[in-house]
Amino acid sequence: xxxxxxxxxxxxxxxxxxxxxxxxxxxxxxxxxxxxxxxxxxxxxxxxxxxxxxxxxxxxxxxxxxxxxxxxxxxxxxxxxxxxxxxxxxxxxxxxxxxxxxxxxxxxxxxx
Amino acid sequence: xxxxxxxxxxxxxxxxxxxxxxxxxxxxxxxxxxxxxxxxxxxxxxxxxxxxxxxxxxxxxxxxxxxxxxxxxxxxxxxxxxxxxxxxxxxxxxxxxxxxxxxxxxxxxxxxxxx
Numbered sequence: 001x002x003x004x005x006x007x008x009x010x011x012x013x014x015x016x017x018x019x020x021x022x023x024x025x026x027x028x029x030x031x032x033x034x035x036x037x038x039x040x041x042x043x044x045x046x047x048x049x050x051x052x053x054x055x056x057x058x059x060x061x062x063x064x065x066x067x068x069x070x071x072x073x074x075x076x077x078x079x080x081x082x083x084x085x086x087x088x089x090x091x092x093x094x095x096x097x098x099x100x101x102x103x104x105x106x107x108x109x110x111x112x
Numbered sequence: 113x114x115x116x117x118x119x120x121x122x123x124x125x126x127x128x129x130x131x132x133x134x135x136x137x138x139x140x141x142x143x144x145x146x147x148x149x150x151x152x153x154x155x156x157x158x159x160x161x162x163x164x165x166x167x168x169x170x171x172x173x174x175x176x177x178x179x180x181x182x183x184x185x186x187x188x189x190x191x192x193x194x195x196x197x198x199x200x201x202x203x204x205x206x207x208x209x210x211x212x213x214x215x216x217x218x219x220x221x222x223x224x225x226x227x
Contacts, residue, residue: 004154034214043116043218044155044203051214089155093213098168099145100213102155 002027006090006103013080013110021075021106023064023090033057033066033073034100036089044089047075080110114138118204118219126227128193133222135187135204144187145205145216146179148172155203161187162211194226 007022025033032051036044048057053068062077073090090103117136125131137144146158159169161179178190187206191198201223205216 032214036218038218038220041220043118043220044205044216045218046214046216049214091155097213098160098211099157099170100147100155100216101157102147102149104152104154105149 002031002092002094002101004090004092004101004103007106008104009106009108011106011108013108015082015110015112016079017110019075019077019080019084019108021088021090021108023073023075023103025071025073025090025092027071027092027094027101029094030068031092031094033064034091034093035062035064035073035075036091036102038087038089038105040086047088080108082110082112084108085110114217116204116206116217116219118202118222120222121220122223122225124225124227125194127196131191131194131198131224133189133191133202133204133224135189135206135219136185137187137204137206138208138217139185141206141208141217143167143207143211144179144181145207146189147203147205147218148200149203149221150197150200158189158202191224194224196226199224199226 034049035047037047048059050057050066091100144161149155201221204219
């Protein structure tokens, strides 16, 4: 079945460091891929998405590229800020499907 | 900005007790969902609800679970007789008329602890 495997956390970085959070997936066909973020005390929010191979989703300085050849959708940011401290979830959905398959989430803490 | 609100934020209950988790989705949304995350595990889909009926449910969503939209604003998840393994964070979500899962708005979650 469809599934998402996410890099284990927690991840602690200094401000302005480079961030990568790995995400790989198993799915039939051509799913859409997502990164959600949960800031402390808030709900999960869509951060970015990509709906087909080689698409790059980007938002708030974060980027992820849909790589079908490696079945990956790694999240990157060139220079993290303290305000990026949150839990990040990778997810996929099949076209027309009614639900999302999530990873376990990766907690990121950015220290000044 | 519109948001999905959930109550309670944390509930502790004894095994075998009934629990109701409440959600107020965004007011003009039409599709409603419950997901859960057991500590250290993946966020899992439980159920989706549209037009006053369940549209899809996972294997997890057995007879102990039920959902209801009792009025025009609330969306509830009931667990009839809680088990230890029901301890988890429960997330409610909603989406508008597009029905696209990529446009889901999530609440901040209700943590359920079953003792």
